Amino acid sequence: MAEPSEPTNRIWTAPNVLSMLRLVLVPFFLGYLIIGDYIAALVILVVSSFTDFLDGFIARRFNQITRLGQLLDPAADRLYLFASILGLAAGGLVPWWLVVAIVGRDVFLAALGIVLANHGFGPLPVHQLGKVATFALFLGLPVLMLGAAFPVTAAVALPIGWAITLWGVFLYWWAGIIYAIETGRVIRLPLVPSPRRSDTLEE
Structure with missing residues (x-):
């Protein structure tokens, strides 16, 4: 390799x-x-x-x-996540409040990104909880589709799909709150000029 x-x-x-x-x-x-x-x-x-x-x-x-x-x-x-929901x-197959919950969380993170940028910081590292939440949504929503595509599986697929999807939404927002807390901590830190910026100022 x-x-x-x-x-x-x-x-x-x-x-x-x-x-x-x-x-x-x-x-x-x-x-x-x-x-x-x-x-x-x-x-x-x-x-x-x-x-x-x-x-x-x-x-x-x-x-x-x-x-x-x-x-x-x-x-x-x-x-694909937005298209699915x-x-x-x-x-x-799903209520519109679920769309608001998922899309709203990403709008919330976009706003945090703007706050970080206004304070001179880049995006925060992806939190592991956010990855787990996204995985749950990518698993739960297709299971709901499976139950709708093949009615014979609906009795099992739909409850499982809903359980995974709702858990994913909960984790999605939990990760968002962690990002918000971390954003608040980061923007209170003093900006340290990079070596390149310092060299330029000295020249």
Whole structure:
């Protein structure tokens, strides 16, 4: 295996093309959810999940990690999450308050990012709890789709899907509160000029 290297500025790499494919499929995924074709939506979700795994493997295995890829991959994940909750709400499978809870939390984090930027700080590191919450949502919502796509599984899939999804929403906001507390702590810290900034001022 090749030694890890710094992200490059390349655009047309295999992982980036796979990430772009995931993005192209988002409108189709949302459309199938809205019209209630949950089987087709699940097929797209499976394809997307496989390409997500594949692009990460190729990027690490063949040193094709790029700055664009570091933006596209989480963007695709977030769009699939939003498309899932919006499509399921539009189809009547989940209530709209769940959309508000999930989207509202990300708007809340965006506001925290603006506060950090105004104080001269970059984004906070991703908290492990946030990763667990996102995983729970990415697991729970497809299980709800499964119950809707195959009614024979509904008696089991829907209760399990709801349990995982609600737990994911709770953890999602819990992680958001942790980010808010950490933001409050960080913005009270004095800014220390970087060596480059100090050298420039001295010159």
